[in-house]
Amino acid sequence: MQEAKLKIKERILMGSGPCNVHPRVLNAMSQQTIGHLDEQFAQISKEIKYMLQRIFQTKNELTLAISGSGSAGMETCMVNLLEPEDEVLICINGVFGNRLADMAERCQAKVIRVEVPMGEIIKPEHIEQALKTCQPKLITIVHAETSSGVLQPLEEIGKIAKEANILFVVDAVASFSGIEIKMDDWNIDAIYAATQKCLGAPPGMSPISFSQKAIDVILKRKTKVQSWLLDVLILKDLMTAGKRSHAYTSPVSNTYALYEALLMVMEEGLENRYERHQEMHILLEDSLKKTGFEFIVKPAYKLPFVNVIKIPKGIDDVVFRKELKQNYGIEIAGGLGKYVGKVWRIGLMGEGCREDSIQLLLNAMQSILKKCK
Numbered sequence: 325m326q327e328a329k330l331k332i333k334e335r336i337l338m339g340s341g342p343c344n345v346h347p348r349v350l351n352a353m354s355q356q357t358i359g360h361l362d363e364q365f366a367q368i369s370k371e372i373k374y375m376l377q378r379i380f381q382t383k384n385e386l387t388l389a390i391s392g393s394g395s396a397g398m399e400t401c402m403v404n405l406l407e408p409e410d411e412v413l414i415c416i417n418g419v420f421g422n423r424l425a426d427m428a429e430r431c432q433a434k435v436i437r438v439e440v441p442m443g444e445i446i447k448p449e450h451i452e453q454a455l456k457t458c459q460p461k462l463i464t465i466v467h468a469e470t471s472s473g474v475l476q477p478l479e480e481i482g483k484i485a486k487e488a489n490i491l492f493v494v495d496a497v498a499s500f501s502g503i504e505i506k507m508d509d510w511n512i513d514a515i516y517a518a519t520q521k522c523l524g525a526p527p528g529m530s531p532i533s534f535s536q537k538a539i540d541v542i543l544k545r546k547t548k549v550q551s552w553l554l555d556v557l558i559l560k561d562l563m564t565a566g567k568r569s570h571a572y573t574s575p576v577s578n579t580y581a582l583y584e585a586l587l588m589v590m591e592e593g594l595e596n597r598y599e600r601h602q603e604m605h606i607l608l609e610d611s612l613k614k615t616g617f618e619f620i621v622k623p624a625y626k627l628p629f630v631n632v633i634k635i636p637k638g639i640d641d642v643v644f645r646k647e648l649k650q651n652y653g654i655e656i657a658g659g660l661g662k663y664v665g666k667v668w669r670i671g672l673m674g675e676g677c678r679e680d681s682i683q684l685l686l687n688a689m690q691s692i693l694k695k696c697k
C-alpha cells in the first residue's frame with residue numbers, strides 16, 4: 325500500500341472539541357468508498373438511525389446524520405421551522421445562543437432574546453415571563469454551552485413549551501453521548517448534535533431528529549425552505565431506499581466513522597459512558613482545586629466535559645497554551661466572548677475523557693506554572 329505524503333503531528337485534544345478519535349474509528353474511516361446508493365450503505369444508514377434514536381431517546385422516524393458540522397444541524401432547524409415574520413424565542417447564555425439568534429434573523433424571523441449572563445442558566449420563570457408578551461413559534465436553547473461550561477436543565481422548559489403549543493428546539497452539539505438526553509420525555513421537537521465532541525468521531529456530520537409535530541409545521545409552510553441542501557423533507561429521502569438518488573451524495577467515509585463511533589457507544593453502554601464522563605470530571609476537578617484553581621460555574625449546573633477555570637494571576641493565556649501545545653502536545657481551549665484571556669476550558673470528551681490524559685495534562689500544567697513563577 326502506498327503511504328500518504330501528508331503527515332499530521334498528533335496532539336492530545338482537551339479543548340472544547342474536536343477530541344481525539346479512537347484508532348478503531350479511524351480504521352473504519354480509511355476503508356474504500358462505496359456509492360451512497362449502494363445497498364450496504366443503505367443498511368449502514370439504517371443502523372445509524374437506530375443508534376441515534378437510542379442516544380437521543382426518541383422514536384422519531386426523521387432521525388439521521390446530515391453532512392456538515394454542528395452548525396449545519398443548527399441551521400437545518402432554523403431554516404425548516406422558521407418563515408419570515410415568525411416569532412422565535414432564543415435563550416442566550418453564551419456564544420452559541422447568539423449564533424442561533426443570528427441564524428433566526430437570517431430567516432427573517434422576529435427574534436425575542438431571553439438572555440442571562442454567561443455562566444448562568446435560563447430558568448423556567450425567565451421563559452414564563454417572556455411568554456407574557458409574545459407568542460413564539462419556537463423556543464431554542466443550548467443544552468451544553470461550551471463557551472461557558474454550563475449544563476442547561478431542559479425538562480421544565482420542555483413542559484412549558486408543550487403546554488403553550490410552542491416547538492422546543494435544542495442544541496445538543498456537545499452533550500450528545502456525554503450526558504443523558506431524553507428527547508421524547510422532555511418534549512423536544514427538533515434537536516441537532518455533532519460528531520466531534522463526546523461521541524469522539526471526526527467532525528463533519530450532524531445528527532438531527534425532528535418530531536412529528538415539527539414535521540407537521542414544516543408541511544404547512546407557506547414558503548419553500550430557502551435552503552435546498554438543508555430541507556429536511558429532501559434529507560428524509562436520504563433514509564428511504566429507492567428514493568436516495570433524490571437527495572445529495574452522502575459523506576461516505578465520515579459515515580463509516582460515525583457508524584463505528586456509535587457502535588462503540590453502544591458497546592460501552594450509555595449509562596457507563598455518562599458515568600465515565602462524570603467520574604473523570606470529578607477527578608480533574610479535585611486535582612485542579614487542590615492546586616488552587618477556581619472553577620467559575622456553580623456546582624449545580626457545571627458541565628462535566630467542559631471545565632472552565634480561571635487563569636491564575638500573572639499567567640499569560642496565549643504563552644501558556646502555546647507552551648502546553650508545543651512542548652507537551654496538549655491542546656486546551658481559551659475563553660470565548662467575555663471570557664477571552666480570563667479562563668481556560670478543559671475538555672473531557674469521548675476518547676480524551678480518560679485518566680491518562682488527565683494525568684498528562686496536570687503534570688504538564690504544573691511544570692509550566694512552576695517555570696512561570
Ligand SMILES: Cc1ncc(COP(=O)(O)O)c(C=O)c1O
Pocket residue numbers: 340341393394395396398420466468469470471495497498518527
Ligand atoms: C454548544 C455548541 N453549539 C454549536 C456548535 C457549533 O458546532 P460546529 O463547530 O460543529 O459547527 C458548537 C461548537 O463548538 C458548540 O459547542
